[in-house]
Amino acid sequence: xxxxxxxxxxxxxxxxxxxxxxxxxxxxxxxxxxxxxxxxxxxxxxxxxxxxxxxxxxxxxxxxxxxxxxxxxxxxxxxxxxxxxxxxxxxxxxxxxxxxxxx
Amino acid sequence: xxxxxxxxxxxxxxxxxxxxxxxxxxxxxxxxxxxxxxxxxxxxxxxxxxxxxxxxxxxxxxxxxxxxxxxxxxxxxxxxxxxxxxxxxxxxxxxxxxxxxxxxxxxxxxxxxxxxxxxxxxxxxxxxxxxxxxxxxxxxxxxxxxxxxxxxxxxxxxxxxxxxxxx
Numbered sequence: 368x369x370x371x372x373x374x375x376x377x378x379x380x381x382x383x384x385x386x387x388x389x390x391x392x393x394x395x396x397x398x399x400x401x402x403x404x405x406x407x408x409x410x411x412x413x414x415x416x417x418x419x420x421x422x423x424x425x426x427x428x429x430x431x432x433x434x435x436x437x438x439x440x441x442x443x444x445x446x447x448x449x450x451x452x453x454x455x456x457x458x459x460x461x462x463x464x465x466x467x468x469x470x
Numbered sequence: 471x472x473x474x475x476x477x478x479x480x481x482x483x484x485x486x487x488x489x490x491x492x493x494x495x496x497x498x499x500x501x502x503x504x505x506x507x508x509x510x511x512x513x514x515x516x517x518x519x520x521x522x523x524x525x526x527x528x529x530x531x532x533x534x535x536x537x538x539x540x541x542x543x544x545x546x547x548x549x550x551x552x553x554x555x556x557x558x559x560x561x562x563x564x565x566x567x568x569x570x571x572x573x574x575x576x577x578x579x580x581x582x583x584x585x586x587x588x589x590x591x592x593x594x595x596x597x598x599x600x601x602x603x604x605x606x607x608x609x610x611x612x613x614x615x616x617x618x619x620x621x622x623x624x625x626x627x628x629x630x631x632x633x634x635x636x637x
Contacts, residue, residue, distance in 0.1 A: 428575065430575045431502075431506060431585065431589075432575050432581075432585065433575060435588075442585050442588040442589065443589075446588060446589045450508075452506065453506070454506055455506070455507065469503055470499065470574070470577075
């Protein structure tokens with residue numbers, strides 16, 4: 368496990384760079400994590416991130432399909448918000464572990 | 471798994487040549503998975519695989535209950551082949567499989583194709599097989615981008631770190 372500073376806080380990351388403890392997350396950290404993925408966060412991004420965090424908190428499986436049906440974005444919109452691997456990038460920025468999901 | 475790959479996949483071209491639920495879904499899951507990873511993805515449907523992109527058949531794919539040694543009864547007992555030939559059994563078994571998949575959030579074929587194209591994946595049909603089955607472009611799902619010859623498919627498959635996968 369490594370530690371890296373985001374928004375002035377030392378954050379625990381796993382070997383893939385995902386936050387290990389989702390309670391360490393805040394919006395400032397998200398902005399910096401997003402910058403590493405070349406994404407500038409908008410309100411829409413944060414809505415998706417909150418959705419993802421809530422799903423993970425309630426231990427529901429996270430799939431692209433479910434996000435497309437969340438009423439926040441459709442699947443196309445989700446790909447546009449987080450280009451080149453939306454579920455991977457969105458979970459990283461949301462401060463949760465990468466989902467073990469094939470769909 | 472922790473080691474970073476030096477040459478990550480850039481493009482996959484997935485050929486689907488069979489029309490059973492399991493063959494079509496193997497291709498769809500792999501294609502959608504590639505799109506999710508940010509890998510450029512092309513799908514090429516040929517022969518019976520065309521059923522998966524033909525409007526009339528795409529929602530009614532079946533799994534074989536005859537000649538399928540891996541078939542089991544719910545509970546794990548072997549599935550007698552003679553049962554499989556009874557009218558309606560194959561449809562019932564197939565419906566059961568589809569409902570199981572739905573529980574895992576695996577979408578029906580038409581929605582799966584939409585998911586793939588929404589992420590930038592492209593769907594193609596094989597010209598030769600279309601001619602063989604007397605299918606027209608209008609018969610195919612709107613998600614299909616084009617009808618290609620083998621040569622055109624290989625043109626699409628060019629480039630570094632590209633893989634062709636045949637199912």
